[in-house]
Amino acid sequence: MPPVETPTRVRRHLPTAHAEELLARTRELIREEVLPQAAAGEAAGDFPRETFRRLSAAGLLGLPYPAEHGGGGQPYEVYLQVLEELAAARLTVGLGVSVHTLSCHALADFGTAGQRAAHLPAMLRGGLLGAYCLSEPAAGSDAAAMRTRATREGGHWVLTGTKAWITHGPVADFLTVFARTGAAGPRGISAFLVPADAPGLSVAAPERKMGMNGSPTAQLHFEGVRVPDERRLGEENGGFRIAMAALDAGRLGIAACAIGVAQAALDVAVAHTTRPDAGGERLADQQGLRFMLADMATRIEAGRTLYLAAARLRDAGLPFSREAAMAKLFCTDAVMRVTGDAVQLMGQEGWDASLPAERYLREAKVLQIVEGTNQIQRSVIARHLLGREQSAERPAQPRVPAGAVPEAVPGPRAS
Structure with missing residues (x-):
């Protein structure tokens, strides 16, 4: 097993002393908790739940989210370097932190202040683990073709359908689920925060994979799962x-x-x-x-x-x-x-x-x-x-004849 620090490793350029201290603590946790069990854990297919509890207690499951809700308040530049270190030690852990961070995104960025206050602290530092439920058996790369449907019944939504290839599916505590609430296509999809123990939700047997055996991946079946409207995230039909x-x-x-x-x-x-x-x-x-x-x-x-x-x-x-x-x-x-x-x-x-x-x-x-x-x-x-992703804030750049270099033409910009 490679050491955490070797001569081949690049020296990190972190923006603050606090970020350097955070990375040092991450490496210490890796030496103590992740590396010793990585090889045997992957060979046996053991999910390191206790490791994720320690990561949560150390504040590493919510690094890019606001401190007011239990997050680390760190820039993505710092969070990603922590993630790289974790993945180098054991991909099941590094990718697991990435998936958990992804599963918190809809609530953190699109939830109301009340929703964030009610749920985000436990998700970021309360030992919980999340899953992100977008893909389906017939809707992988074409996510807009999803068939899982959410139908409104009074103050609730009733979810019916199947999500596929869900990392942490068998072990998650909460799910960010995307379901169709309107017409076909990307404009008829909404996002929901669903507890993993909701009645009507069942988990299929984990998939057999060529790698990452310690990270369980499975289909999730929603059979009339009732979700209160206050757990809908963002605008109705704005989930895509x-x-x-x-x-x-x-x-x-x-x-x-x-x-x-x-x-x-x-x-x-x-x-x-x-x-x-x-x-x-x-x-x-x-x-x-x-x-x-x-x-x-x-x-x-x-x-x-x-x-x-x-x-x-x-x-x-x-x-x-x-x-x-x-x-x-x-x-x-x-x-x-x-x-x-x-x-x-x-x-x-x-x-x-x-x-x-x-x-x-x-x-x-x-x-x-x-x-x-x-x-x-x-x-x-x-x-x-090719210009198909131009936004209202970013008008297309003017076309310039070959060989012309007018000073007024701006250089390339981020898309």
Whole structure:
């Protein structure tokens, strides 16, 4: 198992002394709680619920949310670097924190003051764990095609349908659920905050997966689940916008997790290739292998720079959807390449299931799929490039003839 800090790790540039202290405490918790059980826990498929309780008590389950409701009040730039460290130690934990953060987003950003005061403190620091329920068996990448329906009955909504591939489905305490409340398409969807023990809600057997065995994923069945209207989040039929806003932020979480796993893979590859053999020779002394390590490190640093740049846009209140898609795309493609190269560099030891490199490779694949597949990210990026994502606040830039460089034309702006 790689150490938390190695010579290959980049020095963090955190905005405040408090943020540096937070990262130091995170690394201490990782050494004490996460690393010792990571390999055995994944092999046995054990969900580390006690670890999440400790993370909650330490304030790490609500870092980017306001302190007044129990959050950490940290910028996304800091939160994502904490997430990267957790994912490097165990992706089940890092991705779990990202999913929990995603599940709190609708309430934190779109709930009323009364809703936030009533529910957010327990969600952020009360030991609870959330799940985000958007995907369905026939509505994955096309979330607007969802069939789960919520029908109003007096002061309640009655939810009927099935959600699929829900991380934390069998272990969550609360769910952010999107259901159809109006006509077909994106404008007929609403968001709800649903307790996981609501009558009529059942959980299917966990899915069998190629990686992240410690993180349970399952279908959730809603059979006449009654939800009070005061648990509807945001405007009626305005849920699709809420879901997409959450995914923009969530994609940055996935990007940070990807870089964490890639960094862990590079760490074990460096440790392996710099270990001298009986004759004192090192694999890292071979130029071809040194070049592979250099390429791995460069991809990691490029991905880290990309997700942090997008986070700073978000922290500044600027549009960041395009940059989030770019970060998710690049970082998750990078982790697939880096983990594959780590296994290749380590030879038979890379293939050995008792060592972590092969686990990193298996875990990396899901990161290209969750929070919108990388094909969806390319579609998002292309829409921004071709002008289909222009907003009222951002008029399209004027077209300039080839070779003309007028001073009045602004440079590229965030989408």
